[in-house]
Amino acid sequence: MNLHLLHTQDPLKTVADCLVVGIEQEAPLSGTAKLVDMASGGLIRRILAAKDFLGIEGTSHMLHEVQGVTPKRVMLLGLGKKSADISSTQRLKHCKKALSALGSALKASPLTQIIIAATELATTSEGAQWTLTHGLVTLERAMNEYPALRQTSKKALPPKTFHWRTSKAIHGDRAQACLVRGAAMAFGMEKMLLVANHPANICTPAAFASFAEAFVKELIKHDKKTPLSINVLKPDQLKKLGMHSFLGVAKGSDEPARLVEIVYRGSEWATEAVVRGQSKKSAQSPVVLVGKGVTFDSGGISLKPGAEMDHMKWDMCGAASVLGTLLACAKMRLPIDVVGITPMCENMPSGKASKPSDVVRTMSGLTVENLNTDAEGRLILCDALTYAQKNYQARALIDVATLTGACVIALGDIRMGLYSNNDELGLLLKNAGDQALDPAWPMPTDDEYLEGMKSNFADIANISGRSGGSVTAAKFLSKFINKETLWAHLDIAGVAYVGNGKEKGATGRPMALLMQYLMGIAK
Ligand code: BES
Ligand code: MN
Ligand code: ZN
Numbered sequence: 001m002n003l004h005l006l007h008t009q010d011p012l013k014t015v016a017d018c019l020v021v022g023i024e025q026e027a028p029l030s031g032t033a034k035l036v037d038m039a040s041g042g043l044i045r046r047i048l049a050a051k052d053f054l055g056i057e058g059t060s061h062m063l064h065e066v067q068g069v070t071p072k073r074v075m076l077l078g079l080g081k082k083s084a085d086i087s088s089t090q091r092l093k094h095c096k097k098a099l100s101a102l103g104s105a106l107k108a109s110p111l112t113q114i115i116i117a118a119t120e121l122a123t124t125s126e127g128a129q130w131t132l133t134h135g136l137v138t139l140e141r142a143m144n145e146y147p148a149l150r151q152t153s154k155k156a157l158p159p160k161t162f163h164w165r166t167s168k169a170i171h172g173d174r175a176q177a178c179l180v181r182g183a184a185m186a187f188g189m190e191k192m193l194l195v196a197n198h199p200a201n202i203c204t205p206a207a208f209a210s211f212a213e214a215f216v217k218e219l220i221k222h223d224k225k226t227p228l229s230i231n232v233l234k235p236d237q238l239k240k241l242g243m244h245s246f247l248g249v250a251k252g253s254d255e256p257a258r259l260v261e262i263v264y265r266g267s268e269w270a271t272e273a274v275v276r277g278q279s280k281k282s283a284q285s286p287v288v289l290v291g292k293g294v295t296f297d298s299g300g301i302s303l304k305p306g307a308e309m310d311h312m313k314w315d316m317c318g319a320a321s322v323l324g325t326l327l328a329c330a331k332m333r334l335p336i337d338v339v340g341i342t343p344m345c346e347n348m349p350s351g352k353a354s355k356p357s358d359v360v361r362t363m364s365g366l367t368v369e370n371l372n373t374d375a376e377g378r379l380i381l382c383d384a385l386t387y388a389q390k391n392y393q394a395r396a397l398i399d400v401a402t403l404t405g406a407c408v409i410a411l412g413d414i415r416m417g418l419y420s421n422n423d424e425l426g427l428l429l430k431n432a433g434d435q436a437l438d439p440a441w442p443m444p445t446d447d448e449y450l451e452g453m454k455s456n457f458a459d460i461a462n463i464s465g466r467s468g469g470s471v472t473a474a475k476f477l478s479k480f481i482n483k484e485t486l487w488a489h490l491d492i493a494g495v496a497y498v499g500n501g502k503e504k505g506a507t508g509r510p511m512a513l514l515m516q517y518l519m520g521i522a523k
Helices: 032-040 043-049 088-106 125-143 173-199 206-223 235-241 244-251 307-313 316-333 378-390 403-413 423-435 447-454 469-478 511-521
Strands: 001-008 018-025 061-063 073-081 113-117 163-164 228-233 258-266 286-290 294-296 335-346 358-361 367-368 396-402 417-420 441-442 487-491
Touching: 001 173, 018 032, 018 043, 018 286, 032 043, 032 113, 032 335, 032 378, 043 061, 043 335, 073 088, 073 228, 088 125, 088 294, 113 125, 125 511, 173 206, 173 511, 206 228, 206 258, 206 294, 228 235, 228 294, 235 244, 235 487, 244 335, 244 358, 244 378, 258 316, 258 441, 286 316, 286 378, 286 511, 294 307, 294 316, 294 378, 316 396, 316 511, 335 378, 335 423, 378 396, 378 469, 403 417, 403 441, 417 423, 423 441, 423 487, 423 511, 469 487
Parallel strands: 001 163, 018 073, 018 113, 113 163, 286 335, 286 396, 294 335, 396 487, 417 441
Antiparallel strands: 061 073, 228 258, 258 335, 358 367, 417 487
């Protein structure tokens, strides 16, 4: 990760490798770009007039040794159109695209001191906050690179320092706070991306747990008072708890299952801790996040086809995003309690694997007929959700899962599926996603979707027909939610990763949505 600071000096007179200025499409120059233009005798205006650069979002143009400017380079960064008929969301999307492009451009460059004067142009307080928090994360995400497992790997570049110039729409202290939050989020996301992108032979269930333990330890070492703890449950403990549905998925693999439980008692910064299993439902009760952690989903005996089966190493992105979120909360000292619970296993075929027609007893007592071993996510989540409700009086219980291919068909890779048994919680999450540009879309929850999962041999089957697959999966989970629990489910199958091409990798979603929601309720 890189260093991020506020910049309040004169950018034209500061020694730096690069000064990044924002250029709006078809608009007069403003902010630092205007100052650079004046100092250089109209250089930027001549470039624009010659149409060498248009200011289109996602484009950039590097200038060297610009007259009257101390930084060695000036980069023109396109911010797109800013006309009145463009919504504030559209403007943020342009800003996001620009910062993403900036990250890609700087990723392999040796420049270390960079002044960003492109985001000083945010005109609203929301826009300025977005830039310093989510914009910073966007920039870091674009520069993120998996430490490729090669014999001759590239030499790691030294970390960069970004000096952010902020808009007048935000006060200095507020700006600093937003920047700290952004850096904490980027820290959590960096860990998330690392574990999520590891191949399945490296990120096994046990390895995921070890990574999580190491990250927690590192954080505590850095900041000794951090109220963060981690507990890893092994198969014999899971068996004692009655998690036969979860273990039924795990048993086809040689890799033993794990359940990772991370507790962040952020309210300790203010008041006494939430006590496990004893806390009363109150403003102090934790938000509990549950993440699907299938480190490889072959489908099991209901084996998946070979094409793109490699994508199923990302079937633990729900778990990884929950881990990243907990780390980010702790890093930014968010003053609320948050718990992360991630059931981790592989879904593999073998002589020991669960078979279609098997019936298992879940931790809740309900029995499930396993009609398709590839519908394994819900089988591990149901036990984790029961565990969560037995141990915590959650103010909200939110699960995150790459749950169904049907959700990819329904919503593509733009919006994730959002389900909730509570309209207020659903709306909070929907708005958080929109604000963070990590959007979700509300999906139906009618009980009629349960019809197809009726079984002659158990309380419920794990699949129904092909139609409405994302909804029926959500409804399956709802059978394990107590009436009084405020619950939401995010189906992130379409948005969690990019499977092909040169952008291949975990996206970091839905960390931004979750953090926006948590920061919102921490106010
Ligand atoms: N992990 C998959 C869902 C998935 C599909 C995630 C594509 C990301 C991209 C899940 O375990 C699964 O296999 N679901 C089945 C359910 C079906 C058997 C009812 C599916 O979607 O086909
Ligand atoms: Mn599956
Ligand atoms: Zn799966």
